[in-house]
Structure formats: C-alpha cells, structure tokens
Amino acid sequence: MGRLLLIVTALLFLGLFLVLPLLAVFAQALAKGFGAYYIAISQPMAWAAVKLTLLVAGIAVPLNLIFGVAAAWAVAKFDFRGKSALITLIDLPFAVSPVIAGMIFILVFGTHGWFGGFLRAHHIRVVFAVPGIVLATIFVTFPFIARELIPVMQAQGKDDEETALSLGATGWQTFWRVTLPNIRWGLLYGVLLCNARAMGEFGAVSVVSGHIRGVTNTMPLHVEILYNEYNYTAAFAVASLLALLALLTLAGKSILEWRQPELRHAARRPRDRTRRVNT
Amino acid sequence: MATTASVALKGRKPRGILPGFGLTLGYTMLYLCLLVLIPLCAVFIRSLSGGWGHFWEVVTAPRVLASLRLSFGASLIAASINVLFGLIVSWVLVRYTFPFKRFIDAMVDLPFALPTAVAGIALTALYAPNGWIGARLAPLGISVAFTPLGIVVALTFIGLPFVVRTLQPVLEELDKEVEQAAASLGASAVQAFCRVIFPALWPALLTGFALAFARAVGEYGSVIFIAGNMPMRSEIAPLLIVGKLEQYDYAGATAIAVVMLVLSFALMFGINALQNWASTRHGER
Secondary structure (H helix, E strand, O other): OHHHHHHHHHHHHHHHHHHHHHHHHHHHHOOOHHHHHHHHHOOHHHHHHHHHHHHHHHHHHHHHHHHHHHHHHHHHHOOOOOHHHHHHHHHHHHHOOHHHHHHHHHHHHOOOOOOHHHHHHOOOOOOOOHHHHHHHHHHHHHHHHHHHHHHHHHHHOOHHHHHHHHOOOOHHHHHHHHHHHHHHHHHHHHHHHHHHHHHHOOHHHHHHHOOOOOOOOOHHHHHHHHHHOOOHHHHHHHHHHHHHHHHHHHHHHHHHHHHOHHHOOHHHOOOOOOOOOOO | OHHHHHHHHHHHOOOOOOOOHHHHHHHHHHHHHHHHHHHHHHHHHHHOOOHHHHHHHHHOOHHHHHHHHHHHHHHHHHHHHHHHHHHHHHHHHHHOOOOOHHHHHHHOOHHHHOOHHHHHHHHHHHHOOOOOOHHHHHHHOOOOOOOHHHHHHHHHHHHHHHHHHHHHHHHHHOOHHHHHHHHHOOOOHHHHHHHHHHHHHHHHHHHHHHHHHHHHHHOOHHHHHHHOOOOOOOOOHHHHHHHHHHOOOHHHHHHHHHHHHHHHHHHHHHHHHHHHHHHHHHHHO
16 A cells, blocks of 8 residues: 555656656647648758757767766776865866856956957957857766766776786777777766757856857757747747657667666766676 | 875885876866866956955845845755655665556656756746646646746756665665564564664765755756746846846856855765765675
8 A cells, every 4th residue: 555655656746747848848849730840840040059059069078078088097097196086076067057157168268258358369259159158068068978987997997908908908909999898888878968968058058159049059049049939839849859869868878777787876876896807 | 004004005006007097197187177177266266356345245135145045945945855755756666666667767867868948948838827737726826937936846857866866776775674674573664764764865865965956056947937037036046147147247147156156066075975974884884
C-alpha cells in the first residue's frame, strides 16, 4: 500500500514537472497544424539561428574537449600540490549565474571594457558579435568534459600507458592508441552533455549577443524574440527543435550509460576510486 | 606523523615515466586563467570602480534587496520541494520496479538537457490563466504565472535532477538488510526511516539541496518568462543585473554580481567540504 502510494506520488510529480512541459512545447508548436509549423521552422531567420547555434557549438565544444583531455591527463595521471584546488577551480563556472558569465566578457571586451579601446582601434568586435557568444558559451560549458573525464581516467590508472611506453611507444602514440580508446565512451558522454548545454545556453549568450537579428541570434534567443512578439506558434516551433535535441541527448546518454554503467554517477563521486583490474 | 612522512616522500618521488605533465598542466592553467579566472576578476575590480560607498549604496537599494530576497527565498522554497519529492522519486527508482522505469529514470535529466528558454516558455504556457494547468487553478483563485509562485515552479523544474542524482548512488549502496533487521526488531516503517535510513542519507540530501539551491539562485532563462518581472515583487536578481547592464551602469551591475558570486562560491566550498566529510565518514564505516 505504502509502496503504491510512493510510486504514484513520484510519477505524478514527474508527470507534472517534466512530462507536461515537454508535451506543451510540441502541442503549442503544432497548434495551428503541420503547415504553420513547417512555415515557422523554414523562415530564413530561423535558419540563420540554427546555423549560428551549430557554429558556436562547433567551436566551443572542441575547445572544451581539448581542455578537458589536458586537464584530465594532468589531474588523473600525476600527483602534484594543489590538485584539489585545481579541480575546484575547474568547477567554478557551475557556481556562476549565466547572466554574470555573459557580463564578465562585456567587462573585458566591451566598449568600456579593459580591451575596449584596443579592439575598437583595430575594428575587432567581440561583444555583440559572434566571438562574444562563443566566449560566453565556452565559459558556461567549461567544466562539463573535464569533470566527466577526470574520474574515468583516475579509475583507469596509468598501467596501460606505462606498459606502452616501456614497449617503446612515444608519448603521442601512447595517447592516441592506448589512452584515447580507453576513455572514448567517457569522452563521448562529456561531449554530449557539453553540446546540449552549448546549444541551449540562453542567459550568458543573451547578455553578450546584443540581439541582432540574423547575425547574433542563436536558437534560444530566436525563441525569445518570437515569443516576445506574440508569435507563439513560431516560438514553440523553434523551441520544439531544441526539445528534440534534448530528447536525443537523453537517449544518447542512456545508451552510453547502458554500455558503460560506471559512467552513470562517475562525475558525482570523484573520490570513489574504483580501480579497474587490467587484463 | 605517518601522513607527514608519506607526503614528504611523495614530494621526492619522481613523477613516473608518463610524459606530458608540463604541457597538460600548463595548458590547463592557461585556459583556466584566460577564460575563467581573469574575466571573473574583472567583476570584483569593476564593482569597486565607484568606491566602497557606491558599492554599499547599490547593494542596499530597496529594489536590489527585494530582488536578492526573492532570488534566495524562491530558491530556498524550490530546493526544499525538490528535497521532499526528490527523495520520493529516487527511492521509488532505486527500490521498486514498475513499467517504463528506465524511461522515467532517463527523463529525470530533462531539466539538464532542455534549454532554459524552452522550459521557461513551456511552463508559462502551462500555468498562464488560459493554459492547461492555469485554467484549472484560476477558478480556485490561484495564479501561478506572472507571480512569485511561478518563479518557484520554474526553479523547482531546474533543480529537480540535482537531488535525485545525488541521492540515487547513496540509496543504491544502502543495505536493504539494515532496514529488514530494524523491522525484525520491531521498528515501524517510520521508525526505520528516521533511525536507520535518514542518518545515512542526510549528507546526500543536504548536498542535493545545496546544488539545487545554488543553481536556482543564478537561474535566468526559465524564470524571466514566467515571472512577470515586476520591480519589488517578481524581479529576480539576475534580471536586475541585465537591466543595469543595458543602461551601461557597470558599477551597479557588478556590485550585485559580487554579492551573488560571493554567496555562490561560499555555497560551493560548503558543498565540497560536505562531500569530503561524507566520503571520509563513509570510508571509515
């Protein structure tokens, strides 16, 4: 009896807070039929937003990937002083409000910012332009890949790499042929989560973008503009594309967790070092 | 004594044969400094550009205080709701089997994956007076959208996965036998929960609460659509920062930002300390 009550309570809560909002997105997007939906998502401005979103994620995710691999290599394979402080610093962007994340780049690169004069003299636009959006996106997605990879690499230890090196492989060969295949699922997992956030980021990008139509509008910003113009069908149509991306991300995440169950809570408990036995 | 000796030994030990320590650590530090630490320093430096007096004047203005009270108050309520329901959800997901459990488990991460702006307009559409839920609440005299209650709803959505995902691994490791032992010794279900389960869970509950709270305080995208954004009543602190930035009031915007950053960082260090303490306690048992 108690068990049934708990299950029903949990399902009602999740239904109310997760399933209904998701259904609402698709219901509103299709409220005026498929024709209106198709027209809404085939507008040139909507396409410009899709392209900019892909471009921004295409720059921010690989940069954070390189950083994540480098940080995980340093943290997981070596002992040094201040390691836990470094891990805390990598997590720092998670504690920063997205709005503040956007603001810091205005303070540094804006007209009245530290480098504002220099940038204006050389006709380089960072804030209210694509570079600012990329910087803000990198900031908010900064920890994602590193914090997935650090526990994965720690769990793997360094025996495989030491063996490869002692057999005469160079450092790069060891990395490409031994380390990378070992961490590939963890890497993909981090990239998936990082990409979802990079494509969906709103607050930070909103602050640095300047809201210039067709130039600095990513998909989430385009949703906001359409919504504020009371063009609800079009707003929810673009939003439904982002919701589909979210569902694909969750599906991919579940598949990776099914392949590698230890990924599931890896980032949540970096201090449990379950050492894999190398065969 | 033994630990000091081992630390000293570690210091003298060669780093091993693996290459790339200097390169990877150097790159990590460079990237971290350029993209995170130096820009963040800009906030603290700029906030004092008008002097301490101006800083204090900004952060104690009634409108700023009201927005901070709202941001922290609504986040506190939302995180508490998430602790209660997050405990039920994670308990059900770990202990019971029912149809579509895997699917439901995966859905818990939706607030992580769904862009906040999409969540914001979806919740507004649901809770607006003509929405699916709003239309049912309107006859009861309850309005959610465009009131502080709407902010709590949005922040509950945003914080939901934090509590569930922090509790799940702890619940999975919790031995069922301990409860069965308690039951066989005559403890009621409530007694078993209060005396046996809760003491093992509370560090994770508190961590989940703090994570959900920290995320909610800074949240912007999902809130601004549903909040109505009336000054003194339903205007959150991040929105006030955006307003000041649009008026080029950098000293004002950075002053509010510093207050939020200091509180968030304090919370983060608290969470880290709590997790360290909980993991050592767990290890000793």
